[in-house]
Amino acid sequence: MKLFLNKTSPYARMARIVMLEKGLSDQVALCWCDPWGEDEQLLAANPVGRIPVLVTDSGNPLSESMLIAFYLNDLPPGPSLVPENRKEAVLHLAGLGQGLMDASFTMVISRKYLNTEVNDSVLDQRRWRAIDRTLERLEHCIDSYSLAGEITLGDISVAVALEYLGFRLPELNTPDKYPNLEAWRNTITRRSSFTSTTFS
Numbered sequence: 001m002k003l004f005l006n007k008t009s010p011y012a013r014m015a016r017i018v019m020l021e022k023g024l025s026d027q028v029a030l031c032w033c034d035p036w037g038e039d040e041q042l043l044a045a046n047p048v049g050r051i052p053v054l055v056t057d058s059g060n061p062l063s064e065s066m067l068i069a070f071y072l073n074d075l076p077p078g079p080s081l082v083p084e085n086r087k088e089a090v091l092h093l094a095g096l097g098q099g100l101m102d103a104s105f106t107m108v109i110s111r112k113y114l115n116t117e118v119n120d121s122v123l124d125q126r127r128w129r130a131i132d133r134t135l136e137r138l139e140h141c142i143d144s145y146s147l148a149g150e151i152t153l154g155d156i157s158v159a160v161a162l163e164y165l166g167f168r169l170p171e172l173n174t175p176d177k178y179p180n181l182e183a184w185r186n187t188i189t190r191r192s193s194f195t196s197t198t199f200s
C-alpha cells in the first residue's frame with residue numbers, strides 16, 4: 001500500500017497513526033507530497049487533490065481520512081480500534097475529533113489563503129464557538145468515553161485534533177482552559193504512534 005501525506009495535515013496524521021497502531025507500517029510506503037502544489041502523482045490518485053490518500057495493494061486509491069481509517073482498521077494484525085462493545089462511544093469521540101479538526105483546519109486555511117484575521121467573519125466566529133463548545137464537551141466527557149490503555153479511533157481523532165489546535169492555533173490556550181482534557185492528551189500522546197508523527 002501507499003499513503004500520500006505531509007507533515008502538517010491532521011487528517012493525514014490520523015491515517016498514519018491508525019496505520020502504526022494497527023502494526024501495518026511495514027506494508028505501507030509513505031509518499032510525502034505537497035497537496036497545495038500540483039503534485040501529479042497525488043492528482044492521479046485523487047483528482048480532488050487532497051491528502052491523505054491510501055492506494056491499496058490492488059491499486060485502488062482511497063480518500064477521506066475516516067474512510068481510510070476504517071479500511072486500515074479492518075486489516076490484521078493489530079486489535080480493532082473500533083471494538084464492537086464500545087462502538088457508540090468510539091464513534092461519538094471520532095465525530096467530535098473530526099469536527100474539531102474541520103473547524104480549526106478551515107480557520108487556518110482561510111487565514112492563510114484569504115488573509116483573514118481571527119474573528120474577521122461571521123463564519124470564523126461560528127467556528128470559534130464550535131471549537132469552544134466542543135472542547136467544553138470533551139473536557140467533561142472524555143473520561144467516560146475513553147478508557148486508559150486501550151486506544152481507539154475516537155481517541156486518535158480527538159488527540160490529533162487537540163495536537164493540531166496546539167500547533168496552529170496556540171492562542172486558544174486550550175491547555176489552561178481545559179485541564180482535564182490536557183491531562184488526557186498528555187497521556188495519550190506519549191504513545192510512539194504520536195511521538196513519531198509530530199507536526200513539523
Ligand SMILES: N[C@@H](CCC(=O)N[C@@H](CS)C(=O)NCC(=O)O)C(=O)O
Binds near residue numbers: 036048050065066
Ligand atoms: N475531509 C478530508 C479533508 C482532507 C483535507 O482537507 N486535506 C488537506 C490537507 S490538511 C488538503 O489536502 N488540502 C489541499 C486542498 O484542499 O487543495 C479528510 O478527512 O481526509
